[in-house]
Amino acid sequence: MPELPEVETIRRYLNLKLVNECIDNLEVLNESSLRCAKGLSVNDLKNQYIKSVSRRGKYLNIGLEDYNLVIHLKMTGQIYFNPPIPPINHLRWVLTLKSGSKIYFRDVRKFGRLFIYPKDDVKYLLAGEIGPEPWEINLSYWQKKLKSRRSIKTLLLDQKVIAGIGNIYADEALYRAFIHPKKKCLDLTLKQALDLLKEVRTVLDCGIRYGGTSFRDYLGGDGKKGNMQDHLLIYQKTGGLCPRCGERIAKTKVGGRSSHFCPKCQKLD
Numbered sequence: 001m002p003e004l005p006e007v008e009t010i011r012r013y014l015n016l017k018l019v020n021e022c023i024d025n026l027e028v029l030n031e032s033s034l035r036c037a038k039g040l041s042v043n044d045l046k047n048q049y050i051k052s053v054s055r056r057g058k059y060l061n062i063g064l065e066d067y068n069l070v071i072h073l074k075m076t077g078q079i080y081f082n083p084p085i086p087p088i089n090h091l092r093w094v095l096t097l098k099s100g101s102k103i104y105f106r107d108v109r110k111f112g113r114l115f116i117y118p119k120d121d122v123k124y125l126l127a128g129e130i131g132p133e134p135w136e137i138n139l140s141y142w143q144k145k146l147k148s149r150r151s152i153k154t155l156l157l158d159q160k161v162i163a164g165i166g167n168i169y170a171d172e173a174l175y176r177a178f179i180h181p182k183k184k185c186l187d188l189t190l191k192q193a194l195d196l197l198k199e200v201r202t203v204l205d206c207g208i209r210y211g212g213t214s215f216r217d218y219l220g221g222d223g224k225k226g227n228m229q230d231h232l233l234i235y236q237k238t239g240g241l242c243p244r245c246g247e248r249i250a251k252t253k254v255g256g257r258s259s260h261f262c263p264k265c266q267k268l269d
């Protein structure tokens with residue numbers, strides 16, 4: 001699933017391409033991919049100028065004059081802006097601009113969503129559904145959230161606590177901070193809590209710098225794969241050697257999610 005760095009990579013590309021463009025029409029090929037606020041239809045988007053492209057957690061927001069288009073890619077959503085060869089299979093919607101440019105949304109698993117909200121409907125801000133961005137978190141908030149018996153990995157994946165982290169960046173941040181994924185939040189020392197927050201930001205920054213991680217479906221807005229998979233230290237490296245100590249990298253399940261860790265560098269007790 002695309003995480004914060006992948007969505008941010010797409011946002012940066014679309015922001016360059018879309019601002020000041022005007023919408024001609026939105027063609028919806030799969031009705032379940034669309035969620036319109038009450039009383040709205042896709043026809044309302046015609047002749048709307050695009051003012052901004054922003055991001056909250058893993059959500060993209062295309063800000064129009066009178067509406068917000070909020071996109072979640074979920075498992076397999078892909079955005080193609082003016083691709084040389086337009087996708088045909090698994091196409092869910094196509095946004096055509098007055099300039100002739102097109103955005104195609106392809107989604108094999110069909111979990112991706114496009115929400116249309118009127119500008120004055122603050123639901124697009126996702127308040128209450130998504131916690132702060134990782135760079136906005138202060139120590140008192142972080143310490144409060146860590147007073148929990150949950151495992152630290154589960155906490156990192158909770159979008160209501162911290163926005164944008166998924167399995168890849170959670171494993172990488174925990175490895176870099178020398179913390180076992182099953183460690184209870186309550187048992188973290190102050191130093192570990194601070195180190196973890198720092199490493200979360202570092203791996204996300206790194207993911208953005210390399211244009212996201214592409215194992216299977218993820219493509220940046222320009223249709224190219226990211227390169228962060230070449231810079232991961234622990235994720236999906238089970239059986240390989242820890243780059244720090246040479247121990248074999250192990251895999252366990254935490255809250256139903258595969259978690260990669262070094263048994264020597266990331267001790268549970």
Ligand SMILES: [Zn+2]
Pocket residue numbers: 242243244245246247262263264265266
């Ligand atoms: Zn190690």
